[in-house]
Amino acid sequence: MTRRSVVIGAGHYLPERIVENAEFEGSIDTTDAWIRSRSGIERRHFAADGETTSMMATRAAEATLTMAGKTPEDVDAIVVATSTPDLTFPSVATMVQARLGMTKGFAFDVQAVCAGFVFALTNANALIVSGQADRVLVIGAETFSKIIDWTDRSTCVLFGDGAGALLLEAQDCAGDSSDRGILATDLNSDGRHKDLLYVDGGVSTRTTGYLRMQGNQVFRHAVEKLSSTATTALEKAGLGTQDIDWIVPHQANIRIIQGTAKKLDLPMDQVVVTVQDHGNTSAASIPLAMCVGLQRGQIKQGDLIVTEAIGGGLAWGAVVLRW
Numbered sequence: 001m002t003r004r005s006v007v008i009g010a011g012h013y014l015p016e017r018i019v020e021n022a023e024f025e026g027s028i029d030t031t032d033a034w035i036r037s038r039s040g041i042e043r044r045h046f047a048a049d050g051e052t053t054s055m056m057a058t059r060a061a062e063a064t065l066t067m068a069g070k071t072p073e074d075v076d077a078i079v080v081a082t083s084t085p086d087l088t089f090p091s092v093a094t095m096v097q098a099r100l101g102m103t104k105g106f107a108f109d110v111q112a113v114c115a116g117f118v119f120a121l122t123n124a125n126a127l128i129v130s131g132q133a134d135r136v137l138v139i140g141a142e143t144f145s146k147i148i149d150w151t152d153r154s155t156c157v158l159f160g161d162g163a164g165a166l167l168l169e170a171q172d173c174a175g176d177s178s179d180r181g182i183l184a185t186d187l188n189s190d191g192r193h194k195d196l197l198y199v200d201g202g203v204s205t206r207t208t209g210y211l212r213m214q215g216n217q218v219f220r221h222a223v224e225k226l227s228s229t230a231t232t233a234l235e236k237a238g239l240g241t242q243d244i245d246w247i248v249p250h251q252a253n254i255r256i257i258q259g260t261a262k263k264l265d266l267p268m269d270q271v272v273v274t275v276q277d278h279g280n281t282s283a284a285s286i287p288l289a290m291c292v293g294l295q296r297g298q299i300k301q302g303d304l305i306v307t308e309a310i311g312g313g314l315a316w317g318a319v320v321l322r323w
């Protein structure tokens with residue numbers, strides 16, 4: 001028997017305020033047509049004043065527990081992927097733990113920017129496989145609207161806010177690739193590329209700062225690195241692209257999503273796409289897309305899912321799981 005991390009619940013939260021591309025036309029030199037054609041984004045949600053990452057993460061966690069038919073007492077650990085915490089510390093994860101009324105177990109944050117959910121899933125899987133936890137809530141939650149320079153047209157139109165979560169549970173499985181649960185993971189980073197995507201402020205420099213991105217440079221790395229990490233993760237699972245039912249990619253840009261699918265030789269009707277409605281929600285984008293995929297009836301139990309992401313660092317990776 002092999003101990004696997006099986007998804008038993010998924011949930012999400014999106015802030016009420018929806019901002020259409022056209023709203024940017026009044027404040028910066030841009031057009032709805034440019035944003036759609038270069039990124040695929042049509043609209044995004046922005047958190048209200050005072051609506052924090054931990055609040056949204058908690059809403060996603062509650063929805064996930066409801067879907068799984070579990071209570072906070074059933075959870076051993078919470079891992080939150082975020083680059084936009086409420087405070088420098090404590091972690092968003094411990095704030096969610098408190099908001100859920102969970103007094104046992106442990107909680108911590110993971111920071112790998114847009115690749116954060118893949119890193120968090122991999123960490124949660126390690127906790128389960130090594131026997132340190134039986135149920136782990138994995139959350140991606142971001143308020144990127146709070147680190148945007150609203151005068152920088154090359155970044156401010158791309159990002160959105162939201163939160164999504166999965167509940168993973170330890171289950172004994174046969175030990176082959178027909179098992180449900182996480183079958184393989186692949187993580188990478190290369191800090192030499194730190195200047196391509198960063199926030200130009202932080203605690204130890206006693207500054208705050210805004211998101212800065214050389215978008216076209218990140219783009220060049222994205223398709224190559226995403227397709228290669230997905231292929232590596234599949235190989236680790238003893239599977240190939242022909243076995244994939246759905247790709248659930250990080251939702252940064254429709255052209256990156258299309259380019260990666262093409263490189264993997266997969267048609268777009270096997271790709272869950274939400275970038276048009278959410279924009280780039282960084283670490284929240286994958287669990288948000290998984291929830292939408294479930295709602296649309298795309299993802300079903302038993303489907304083989306490959307999820308992949310790249311973000312600041314650069315950091316990138318993929319997870320192969322059977323739903």
Ligand code: ACO
Nearest residue numbers: 030034038039113114153154215216218219252253311312
């Ligand atoms: N409206 C109109 N024109 C614009 C806008 C805008 N909002 N933004 C930029 N432009 C202009 C530029 O100024 C440039 O003009 P120029 O030719 O006169 O200099 C022109 O459009 C082309 O700019 P590029 O940056 O080359 O455009 P590109 O086709 O690369 O698209 C984009 C830009 C959408 C940012 C794309 O590069 C991209 O998606 N990159 C990857 C982003 C990503 O995946 N990030 C990783 C995850 S994010 C994270 O980890 C936080």
